[in-house]
Amino acid sequence: MADAPKTAAIKKIKAAGPMKDLMGAYFKELDEAARQRSARVAWCSSVGPAELLRALGFRVYFPENHGALLGTSRLATEYIPEANAIGYAPTICSYLTSDVGAWLKKTTPLTKAFGMEGVPRPDLLAFNTNQCRDVQDWFAFYSREYQVPIVGIETPRSVNEVDAAHLAGLTAQYRALVPKLEEVAGQKLDLDRLREVVASSYRCTLLWKQVLRAGTHRPAPITFFDGTIHMGPAVVLRGDPRAEEYYQLLAAELEERIKGGVAAVEGERLRFYWDGMPVWGKLREHAETFAAAQGCVVASTYCNSWIFEALAEKDPFVGMARAYTELFIVRAEAYKERYLETMARDYGIHGIIYHESMTCPNNSNNRYGLPGRMAKKLGIPYVVIQGDLNDLRCYSDEQTRTQLEALFEQLHDRA
Amino acid sequence: MPDDPAGAIAALAAALYCGVDLGASATKVALVDGAGSLRGWSVRPSGVDYRAAALAGQEEALRQAGAAPGLLGRTVATGYGRDNVSFADDRRTEIQCHGVGVYHVLHRALTVIDIGGQDNKVIRLDAAGRRLHFRMNRKCAAGTGAFLEEIALRLDLPLGSLDALAAGATEAVQLSSFCTVFAKTEILAHLRRGVPVGAIVRGAFASVVARVVEMDPLPGEVVLTGGVIAHNPTVGVLLQERLGRAVVVPPHPQLAGAIGAALIARHGLASSAQEGLDA
Numbered sequence A: 001m002a003d004a005p006k007t008a009a010i011k012k013i014k015a016a017g018p019m020k021d022l023m024g025a026y027f028k029e030l031d032e033a034a035r036q037r038s039a040r041v042a043w044c045s046s047v048g049p050a051e052l053l054r055a056l057g058f059r060v061y062f063p064e065n066h067g068a069l070l071g072t073s074r075l076a077t078e079y080i081p082e083a084n085a086i087g088y089a090p091t092i093c094s095y096l097t098s099d100v101g102a103w104l105k106k107t108t109p110l111t112k113a114f115g116m117e118g119v120p121r122p123d124l125l126a127f128n129t130n131q132c133r134d135v136q137d138w139f140a141f142y143s144r145e146y147q148v149p150i151v152g153i154e155t156p157r158s159v160n161e162v163d164a165a166h167l168a169g170l171t172a173q174y175r176a177l178v179p180k181l182e183e184v185a186g187q188k189l190d191l192d193r194l195r196e197v198v199a200s201s202y203r204c205t206l207l208w209k210q211v212l213r214a215g216t217h218r219p220a221p222i223t224f225f226d227g228t229i230h231m232g233p234a235v236v237l238r239g240d241p242r243a244e245e246y247y248q249l250l251a252a253e254l255e256e257r258i259k260g261g262v263a264a265v266e267g268e269r270l271r272f273y274w275d276g277m278p279v280w281g282k283l284r285e286h287a288e289t290f291a292a293a294q295g296c297v298v299a300s301t302y303c304n305s306w307i308f309e310a311l312a313e314k315d316p317f318v319g320m321a322r323a324y325t326e327l328f329i330v331r332a333e334a335y336k337e338r339y340l341e342t343m344a345r346d347y348g349i350h351g352i353i354y355h356e357s358m359t360c361p362n363n364s365n366n367r368y369g370l371p372g373r374m375a376k377k378l379g380i381p382y383v384v385i386q387g388d389l390n391d392l393r394c395y396s397d398e399q400t401r402t403q404l405e406a407l408f409e410q411l412h413d414r415a
Numbered sequence B: 001m002p003d004d005p006a007g008a009i010a011a012l013a014a015a016l017y018c019g020v021d022l023g024a025s026a027t028k029v030a031l032v033d034g035a036g037s038l039r040g041w042s043v044r045p046s047g048v049d050y051r052a053a054a055l056a057g058q059e060e061a062l063r064q065a066g067a068a069p070g071l072l073g074r075t076v077a078t079g080y081g082r083d084n085v086s087f088a089d090d091r092r093t094e095i096q097c098h099g100v101g102v103y104h105v106l107h108r109a110l111t112v113i114d115i116g117g118q119d120n121k122v123i124r125l126d127a128a129g130r131r132l133h134f135r136m137n138r139k140c141a142a143g144t145g146a147f148l149e150e151i152a153l154r155l156d157l158p159l160g161s162l163d164a165l166a167a168g169a170t171e172a173v174q175l176s177s178f179c180t181v182f183a184k185t186e187i188l189a190h191l192r193r194g195v196p197v198g199a200i201v202r203g204a205f206a207s208v209v210a211r212v213v214e215m216d217p218l219p220g221e222v223v224l225t226g227g228v229i230a231h232n233p234t235v236g237v238l239l240q241e242r243l244g245r246a247v248v249v250p251p252h253p254q255l256a257g258a259i260g261a262a263l264i265a266r267h268g269l270a271s272s273a274q275e276g277l278d279a
């Protein structure tokens, strides 16, 4: 540690400008659609049936993206108590509680960031329980408040292998959504249009994967912290060709960095894997802490969760059913261990950070002994940091800093 | 530094290396000489001015060592307030310093438990003093010195009187709550029922032990460090009973982190090849 620089500048990715423009355009369109009724607005869970909604002409809004904005702007902790006060416990998803809290206060960071008056009024809410039950309960709140229909896919959880029985049931569920979606959309589903959207979403996935795989290079041209910001279009605009264009641009910039030997973290010496969600309100601090120790978080479960390689233009319903069930978060521990093992090897990982989000058990993979088993398998050290995606009351700067620095010391002293 | 080389060598040999462990409740300072022997130390409350506490501790330790400030070599700071020790040449975590401090004395594979004022740590070292693994308690005061401070306050007892009360008690109440606030409510109920204070304090000590045992399987030889064990040896006795095996308490358990920091200072600022820093 002694010879590591104590402060480290975070290197800006040039594509950040175009990304901000793209996100701005996305929110503007949503806002216009909601205010001028020029298109129907659907709210969708982040790994929900977005392609189907887009194919039916909905403008798609993602409350989890809003939750992350509340987190990064550090407003979440202020609004969570509002939701607690009406009966949503402080121990449940802090995306839910901060989002509902902000809604109750009639405020949103979208006003400052994108000039929107408020969140875009929904015509319909669509969830998928593949990630958690909270999305259903969260959307149910808005369904009651706005008096609009709520539909969903009820995906089983802790799945070992995604098999034919899963796919048959889930494909039927996707198909069963269509009549209700058509009714709200005021148009019939055009299968060719769905294929087009799915194909675009698939190309976006491949490009996003290419971006993340750039992290396998030494030195890595991109960090996990960059990834959490640049994943925006993959979440909210998948299925829209503009997302593909954006990732072409980003992938090219990273390719340039690789060619020029440009490291995201100057003097990269240590490579880390981050499991679990980011602590949104602490992204910058965390990025700086790692950079100061010449440590780069080169890969993560979180950013990789928006890779949907099973999407299939030819068979869009089965492809969606498979893609949104094969996700890490849906799977059993045995799968997760295999996945982490592969990632650690592919990315040349020296240490793993498991973030235990106190309000999201679904994204906290330390609770059933997995870190200990992985340490035995991989022979690399790890830390578990207790924190949260949005509720900073669950997070201690001091404890996190000490744990991370202790891990750096351990690895530097071994090096 | 004298001009002549012999004088320089003599000055180096006489130099003292300083470790400052600025904890949440106490600031510990240790001075070691070139051979790694403890020459002076100080333990004082951290208060609210951390820098002042560190400076005063250093002065006190120098006085105790009978050494002039000019003899001071490098300083390494550790602990919660390590960044506030502006005169330190380097900073290390408590996790590393406690490991180094204990290994220096015992020189074998160990599981070190540091029960501090604000948090607990478990550090596993191999036979060469390399750190194998570490854990910190959850973001909660349960099981730490802060918990015992709260209990003393609740029982209206001076902190220094807890150990004698716990040691003298034949029974211990069960405090089942994870939460310090709820534990205090449980204590109220025990007081209402007329349970002797000693049994309550012994129960609180047992609760500290229970929180520690939950952190790690604690394999091999267990060593206890930190302020809690320094002032409350009965915690060590209870841990021994719970584990069913001997628990080692090194000399100056509260100084283990500061001594570790001083030993790191003695070895220079470059990373040590191994945590143990051979004496």
Ligand code: SF4
Residues within 6 Å of the ligand: A064, A093, A094, A095, A096, A131, A132, A133, A134, A135, A359, A360, A361, A362, A363, A389
């Ligand atoms: S997965 Fe976790 S963070 Fe995401 S919506 Fe569900 S509970 Fe909230």
